Amino acid sequence: MEVTQMTSPIHNYSEIGKLKTVLLKRPGREIENFTPEMMPRLLFDDIPYLPIAQKEHDYFADTLRDNGVEVLYLEKLSAEALDAGGEEVRDHFLEQMLTESGYASGTIHDALKEYLGSMSNQDMVVKIMAGVRKNELDFVPKDLVSCAENQDYEFYMDPMPNLYFTRDPSACIGDGLSINHMTYPARQRESLFNETIIKYHPRFANQGVHVWRDRNHTTRIEGGDELVLNDHVMAIGVSQRTSADAIQDIAKNLFAHGQYDTVIAIKIPHNHAMMHLDTVFTMINYDQFTVHPGILGKGGQIDTWTITPGQNKGELNLQHDTDLKKVLKAALHLDDLDLIPTGNGDPIIAGREQWNDGSNTLAIAPGVVVTYNRNYVSNELLRKHGLKVLEVISSELSRGRGGPRCMSCPIVREDLKK
Numbered sequence: 001m002e003v004t005q006m007t008s009p010i011h012n013y014s015e016i017g018k019l020k021t022v023l024l025k026r027p028g029r030e031i032e033n034f035t036p037e038m039m040p041r042l043l044f045d046d047i048p049y050l051p052i053a054q055k056e057h058d059y060f061a062d063t064l065r066d067n068g069v070e071v072l073y074l075e076k077l078s079a080e081a082l083d084a085g086g087e088e089v090r091d092h093f094l095e096q097m098l099t100e101s102g103y104a105s106g107t108i109h110d111a112l113k114e115y116l117g118s119m120s121n122q123d124m125v126v127k128i129m130a131g132v133r134k135n136e137l138d139f140v141p142k143d144l145v146s147c148a149e150n151q152d153y154e155f156y157m158d159p160m161p162n163l164y165f166t167r168d169p170s171a172c173i174g175d176g177l178s179i180n181h182m183t184y185p186a187r188q189r190e191s192l193f194n195e196t197i198i199k200y201h202p203r204f205a206n207q208g209v210h211v212w213r214d215r216n217h218t219t220r221i222e223g224g225d226e227l228v229l230n231d232h233v234m235a236i237g238v239s240q241r242t243s244a245d246a247i248q249d250i251a252k253n254l255f256a257h258g259q260y261d262t263v264i265a266i267k268i269p270h271n272h273a274m275m276h277l278d279t280v281f282t283m284i285n286y287d288q289f290t291v292h293p294g295i296l297g298k299g300g301q302i303d304t305w306t307i308t309p310g311q312n313k314g315e316l317n318l319q320h321d322t323d324l325k326k327v328l329k330a331a332l333h334l335d336d337l338d339l340i341p342t343g344n345g346d347p348i349i350a351g352r353e354q355w356n357d358g359s360n361t362l363a364i365a366p367g368v369v370v371t372y373n374r375n376y377v378s379n380e381l382l383r384k385h386g387l388k389v390l391e392v393i394s395s396e397l398s399r400g401r402g403g404p405r406c407m408s409c410p411i412v413r414e415d416l417k418k
């Protein structure tokens with residue numbers, strides 16, 4: 001009998017291998033469908049201007065395409081997955097989305113189900129992403145919660161403005177991925193789209209994709225913290241968004257079922273400006289990284305724990321260290337490495353450019369990075385360190401507090417030369 005080897009449609013064994021396929025989300029109505037009062041809860045710092053945000057995002061996507069990258073869109077794959085899954089899958093998806101939006105049953109559930117259920121899969125996906133306002137439905141709720149508590153709130157279903165940060169709800173690692181239970185309610189529904197794609201889209205379903213950790217957990221992890229340094233070493237941020245217990249959990253799964261043998265947990269400040277490791281630290285070449293000086297203490301120290309498999313199954317060894325350079329050199333077998341400080345280390349420029357994602361570079365090949373044009377001091381420094389820097393326009397996209405790495409989820413990268 002002929003045995004056919006299944007090849008996973010996901011192949012991502014580094015942060016820097018030549019990027020072949022990436023998942024993006026073009027900003028839609030969801031990034032305008034909220035008021036200033038809703039901004040903190042929705043994790044935004046301002047109201048973006050949609051036509052310009054779309055223009056900037058198209059420029060980003062074109063920059064990737066011009067460099068040989070296949071660009072897939074979350075909104076399109078989600079609808080295609082539902083098309084492929086059929087009626088039962090669509091019904092299950094909608095029920096789950098309604099449940100996670102606060103309507104497991106009841107009259108509002110029924111009205112929303114009828115409203116969204118009358119749409120094509122593509123329209124339904126776009127509508128759910130954009131949010132559902134009360135005035136869209138010809139329905140007056142009569143339950144006590146609606147009458148006594150929520151009468152002034154405009155939405156039945158909140159918009160999901162953070163969807164264009166495709167980095168976070170899932171993360172491709174090796175030939176698999178983590179589908180993430182995210183920290184804040186504003187983003188928790190997002191990974192349901194990723195789960196649906198992996199389970200039902202013909203490109204991904206039944207193709208041997210490993211799910212290292214699914215979204216059905218109470219502990220929290222987000223892709224901005226998950227850095228695939230090479231084919232056996234990861235770095236994961238202990239951050240506002242990723243908890244230490246989730247890191248231990250995914251480390252155990254990676255060690256037991258994959259080729260990974262080292263996870264470096266890096267503790268960063270827990271605040272909005274630095275919510276993920278990739279807002280302060282990214283890998284951009286075999287031996288080069290961006291680092292925001294604001295994460296380093298006196299003498300350049302930072303808490304790291306190198307996690308490796310323990311003696312017995314399921315056990316983990318921890319090695320604590322505070323010298324990031326030493327830890328990375330040891331794990332990556334490098335004689336030296338170049339940590340390039342955001343804003344050239346100037347405290348004012350570093351703080352300002354990090355806020356607008358000056359550390360958040362997307363490597364599309366070793367030594368080739370995509371960055372926001374507004375971070376001109378950091379960009380100039382990267383060039384001085386020998387990097388090829390492709391700048392993209394960034395006035396509106398940056399209002400969501402994420403840069404080129406946050407806005408992209410690499411699915412396929414070429415393997416690195418050994």
Ligand SMILES: NC(=O)NCCC[C@H](N)C(=O)O
Nearest residue numbers: 043165224276400401402406
């Ligand atoms: N990887 C990233 O750092 N993503 C940026 C996410 C920004 C978004 N407004 C959030 O707070 O989740």
